[in-house]
Amino acid sequence: MHSADCPLCKQLQQARTGGHTMHVADLRRVSVFLSENQGFSGWCVLVLKEHVEHLSDLSLDEQMAIFREVAMVAGAIRSRFAPVRINYECLGNVVPHVHWHVIPRYGMDPDACAPVWGFPAEVLRGKAPAESVKHSIVQLRSALSK
Template structure:
């Protein structure tokens, strides 16, 4: 993962596997395993950040749908997978494969371009500061 930006209650990362263009992970700052462990204020803030990130991904990459997933079996730190999905693309109409056999990695400069596209959209959102 590559860090995109630190938010109030979480950190946004770009997934190195770009099988689904724009795939990111939003990780909660403090160590929690489950959503129910968050206070109401933490939960509200985390969900607000998730929504803003999803909107930024929608604006940056124009997917037909965004999938969200929380696993944590192997990484027991609360985080969301935010996965843009594209019609006629990989896994369309099904749950995305978290660890596909064939992954899509891009060159370093492309990761930076993807991050910049996301940041430009996040900057349009109120209350997000770097």
Template sequence: MKIYEDTDFFIETEESEIPWLKIFTQIEYKELSDLPREKRLRLFELYDIVEVEMINYFSPDKINMASFANMLPRVHIHVMARYKNDSYFPNPMWGEKQREAKLDLASFELFYERLQKRLEGFTS
């Protein structure tokens, strides 16, 4: 589900037991260094907003940032709120499952609404 979009970027949710968002560039740049400098800076400003809002709302044990882009060869950043008792911790979410988790987290939908409001002034 897309929760934010402007002329340069969009943010989608990833279906998961943990809060997990993906930030994409609108133009399908292959490498981060392919982005014009101003867009790289804005990408990390956007990332910072998402990370801080995720920390403040969900109080995770750790935020994970990932950008492998081997399967989807375009610039995008995964932002994940991790918990010591999530199903995969301390492994990456793509790793070996460690346990069956029963996380009691605040509403993802309310977080998306909160983030959308926070991003209203971020448009390019």
């Protein structure tokens, strides 16, 4: 996929111009977004700032630097949302641009042993009102700025 056709490159561009409502913060290598799926409150998607299809196309040093930012976001989620567990996923099956899902899992989880992807869309999406989504973004921004 060329970057001109890539939905994550488009999302990065929207974040740069202030036109993406789910944008949380820019770290050195990734832009952090709150996922549209807030059935698991605090779920974040970290998008590599450049269009790279395969994590393994990057040097090991770069991959480690990215993971440092993944770990920072996980720490921010844990400090503000207190999940039982965090799932870390770098898939690329749907959009081939390196990105990480950092997914908090809670006690009321429909199936704590399963990955979230098998759950119905309405469970993933959740019912969080817009104010609660905004509040989550503010909480994460604050945790990441420390």
